[in-house]
Amino acid sequence: MTTGTLPAGEVRTMFDRIAPVYDVMNRLMTLGLDLRWRRLTAEAVVRPGDRVLDACCGTGDLALAARKAGGEITGLDFSPRMLERARRKSPSIEWVEGDLLALPYENGSFEVATVGFGVRNVADLERALAELRRVLVAGGRVGILEITTPTGLFAPFYRVWFDRVVPLLGKLLRGGAAYSYLPASVRRFPGPGELAELMLAAGFDGVEWRTFAGGIVALHIGRAT
Ligand SMILES: C[S@@+](CC[C@H](N)C(=O)[O-])C[C@H]1O[C@@H](n2cnc3c(N)ncnc32)[C@H](O)[C@@H]1O
Secondary structure, X not given: OOOOOOOHHHHHHHHHHHHHHHHHHHHHHXXXXXXXXXXXXHHHHOOOOOEEEEEOOOOOHHHHHHHHOOOEEEEEEOOHHHHHHHHHHOOOOEEEEOOHHHOOOOOOOEEEEEEEOOHHHOOXXXXXXXXXXXXXXXXXXXXXXXXXOOOHHHHHHHHHHHHHHHHHHHHHOOOHHHHHHHHHHHHHOOOHHHXXXXXXXXXXXXXXXXXXXXXXXXEEEEEEO
């Protein structure tokens, strides 16, 4: 299944361009809740001493949360500008330029893999899940935090927020025009049940999810079989 409509090179260029405003936009878009969601993701899957791959690490906030939970972290991303910002936050974490769709690691290299707001952007979601499974040890854990589309009471508010307010905020910040891409990328992405099915098909079991903020964000966890 292909979820991204932009070629990988364009996605990378887009994130390079967004990098200077990325953290500010996260805080504004989520009213500061994003840090809590990353903390809960890390706490759900990371145990002290685990080797953790945070793929699509961006500016590093989920990797930092995973370290706080006791992991030994490798952060990987294909955008050099996002990685630059991550490095500034913590020079001691290993930050690697690389592609989630072709991870530069041997099978079974990590106890935990996390991805925060990243899988929505990849050109081939099934391949991304298979790569995450491949680099985990059997019994290893995955945590995927991603924006999703709520149903029910919250849906109209969500549509206004993502379709109107977020692109507008993006336009006001230098380099943020690419945020007009966000609503489309969320709409294209599978819902929580479908993502869980894809995780099962990729070799994870015990797949569960919980949602935050009225169903705007979903955390999926699973165990490598
Ligand atoms: C929305 S940001 C998320 C950053 C961070 N995980 C967070 O929690 O804020 C998505 C990141 O995924 C990266 N990315 C997208 N596709 C990728 C791929 N195939 N391989 C590596 N990184 C990728 C982008 O460069 C970008 O930094």
